Amino acid sequence: MSENDRVYLVASSIIATLGVPGKVKPLEKEDLKSSPESGETDGEIVLRKIKAFLTEKALPETKKELIIRTLQNTLTSDNLNKITAGETQLKRVFNKIVDDLGRYYKIGLTTDFTGKLFNEMYGWLGFSQDKLNDVVLTPSYVAKLLVKLARVDRNSYVWDFATGSAGLLVAAMNEMLIDAKKHITSPDELARKEATIRAEQLLGLEVLPSIYMLAILNMILMGDGSSNILNKDSLHDFDGKYGFGKITEKFPASAFVLNPPYSAAGNGMIFVEKALGMMDKGYAAIIIQGSSGSGKATDYNRRILEKHTLLASIKMPIDLFIGKSNVQTYVYVFRVNEPHQADDTVKFIDFSNDGYTRTNRKKASINLKDTSHAKERYEEVVQLVRFGKDKLNYLTEKEYYEGKIDPKNGADWNQAAPIDTRPTFEDFNKTITDSLSWEVSSLIKRQAEDENRLGKITSPLKQKLSNVHWRSFILKDLFGKSTRGKRLKSEDRVPGSLPFVTAGETDEGVSDFIGNNVTVFSKNTITIDMFGSAKYRNYNYGADDHIAVVHTENLNKNAAIFVTSAIHKSSHNGQFDYGRNFYAKDADALRILLPEKEGQPDYELMAFIVSEVKKLVIKGLVDYTNKLLKIYSTL
Known part of the structure; x- marks a missing residue:
């Protein structure tokens, strides 16, 4: 077929x-x-x-x-x-x-079901690469946002000039029917109003025949087949009149919603200019490629502002259309037929964090999770656009900014809250701390290199090391079976105070601080990550399933540090990587070299060696600190 x-x-x-x-x-x-x-x-x-x-x-x-x-x-x-x-x-x-x-x-359809169905059928149509961004369905929760921003109610007349599968019109119809039920108590009057909403108060245009048929099917599936969905080019073949029924009458549009094809002129702003130009009153909410507001549609934007007011500019999440399109989108909200004045306030909202976590896993049952009050955040955006900063709750003042645009510019629609660039005490403190940390670490490294190269090691330590007898031990025989944590995906982590160990050298492999109910490993233990890197932990922590935990809880702290070095020397040998991970079973079978006394590990000697090395490090740090104090005392 x-x-x-x-x-x-x-x-x-x-x-x-x-x-x-x-x-x-x-x-x-x-x-x-x-x-x-x-x-x-x-x-x-x-x-x-x-x-x-x-x-x-x-x-x-x-x-x-x-x-x-x-x-x-x-x-x-x-x-x-x-x-x-x-x-x-x-x-x-x-x-x-x-x-x-x-x-x-x-058994009763929802927009979630139809959205998935139409996404699948869109995939059949085989659009060329340059058309992929032009046929992306608007997620149902975003469609609902646009409808609310356009202030749709039971008396609205809503149109969409690039209707696709009619998702925006379905959202508008649902909002209108909900509002009608809220305000009309007479069953007969409500039935008449619902029929009018479906037959006379919705109009959509779609030029591609196959997608047009999807729009028809969508409206039928959602309980309506009578709305005015037209298979026409809205830019060239549409005169603003009803397509069916009242074909000689002008459609009295009072709300405009749109997700345009971004390949059209002005990234799609050509649709906005035409639609708003055919309206006498009302509001409009469009979702469009962000570059249209920062330079790619300046001529269209200037002409639009000569007749209409930009009320809000909302930066949407970059992964909003994950798996379908990869563009930064903005929502622009307009008041129709009221020229934008230079002193008009525009509400700029950074909605990059909308509360949803998105994935693009084909076998996943759910690729969209509400992880941070998403529904409340979307409602808050509607309230912010309508009433201002008094409605701030989940969003912060850094994400909400009231500013001005130049009506004659057309490229200044994507503003953000200004950042105070004056350095503070905290900034100075951080810069100095970072600088000192680097200098201290460099000094310690140089001192260690000098000590090793010149043999300047304290005589007790030198004497001890010369008499060490080394023996190979199996890790499991010394400390029992290693254990591991449990996988905890980043999107499932709850903020808290427990260090959570994953893998890597940055921050000693601590990737997060969590409040989840996980296995807590005690301090004075050793972890080995998926790459074979061993770390000593002197604090309680959680760990994921790629971390092997060696239970040295009962060992002297300095001896445990020595054992850590021995493990790292054996396990971190380049054998393990993303293709071949280090697991708990590898830890159990790992052989390490330790000082021995009468056939057993000489933990007393290990603790002494580590203690003496610590003294060297601390001495170098003290010497360096004294030097710094002399230097800074002259400033």
């Missing part, structure tokens, strides 16, 4: 199985007979059921004819109705759809 045929066949199969209670019986699998008889082929049976459904839903005749005409060629094609092994390809596909999807859309 061609790409478009695949989309049309899925749409046809779903529509045919919906039915209308008491009026149109849903098409069942057994209704398809795979008959070659004219008028009784599987495709013709599906088509008749679709016609009956659309007629009963009281769609405008022209719209019904357009849908049937679009689907008919696919459903009646010889290829799909050819009988092989007793049944047609159409029946096999129909059965698969009913079996795999029917249980979802027959």
Whole structure:
């Protein structure tokens, strides 16, 4: 099947199985007979059921004819109705759809389900690389945000000039119906209002035929088939009038929502200029590539500001469209038909942290997790745009800024809260501390090198080292079986005070401080990470499953430090990397060289050696500190 045929066949199969209670019986699998008889082929049976459904839903005749005409060629094609092994390809596909999807859309659909369905079908359409950013579905929670920012209510007239699969219009319809139920108590009046909302208060335009059919299907699945979804080029073929029903009347738009194709002129701002120019009043909320507000659409932006007011500029998360597109997006909010003045205040919001954690794992059941009050944060953004900084709660003052733009500029829409660059005491303190830390570490390193090279080691230590007898020991025989922690993904970590050890040399492998309920390993133990790097821990800590913990709790502290060096010398040998990790079982079998006395590890000698080396290090540090004190006392 061609790409478009695949989309049309899925749409046809779903529509045919919906039915209308008491009026149109849903098409069942057994209704398809795979008959070659004219008028009784599987495709013709599906088509008749679709016609009956659309007629009963009281769609405008022209719209019904357009849908049937679009689907008919696919459903009646010889290829799909050819009988092989007793049944047609159409029946096999129909059965698969009913079996795999029917249980979802027959029990009541949600925008989450339809969003996943349409994302999948978008993938079939095989858009060229330069068109990928032009056909990205707006996530349902972002669609809801745009609708609220555009102040949609039961009396709004909402349109979308690049409607895609109609996700924004579905969100608008839901918001309008919710508001109607909230304010209308009469059942008859509410029923009339709901019918009006569906038939007269929504309008969308989509130029690509295959995506247009997805928009039609989306509206039908969400309980509406009567809205004005037009298969037209909004920039060249649309005059602002209804497409069905009141075809001679102008659509009285009062709310505009949009996620435009970014390849269009001005990164899509050409759609904004035209739509707002056809409105008399209301509000608009668009999500668009950020560069449109910082230089790629200056001419469009200037002309827009001559007639309309920019109320807010909202920086969205960079991974908002993860797996589909990789662009920085902004949401711009406008008041229609009121020229922007130089003294108008614009609300700039950095919404990079929206409370959601996103992944792009194909086998994951959930790729979107609310990890930090996401729903509350989205509602807060709506309140901030409407009422100002008094609504700050989850967001900080660093993420909210009220400023000005130059209406004649057009490239200053992406501002952020100004940063105070005056250095403070804390800045000076950090700079000096960093500098001293480097100098101290350099001094210690140089001193250690000098001591080793010149043999300037204290005589007791030198004497002890010359008499050391070394022996190989298996780590498990000395300290028992090593243990390991449990995997804790970064998005699941709760902030707290317990050091959490993963791997690496930075910060001794401590990647985070957590408050999760995990196994706590006691101080005076040794960890070996996935690369074989051994570290002595003189504090309680948690660890992930790539960390082997050697239980030296009962060992003298200085002796444990000696053992750490011996382990590191044996394990950190380049054998272990991302391809071959060091595990707890490797620790158990690890052989290390230690000083021995009568066949046993000489922990007393180990502790003495470490103690003497510490004295050397401390002496060097004291000497250096005295030098520094003399220098700084003259400043």
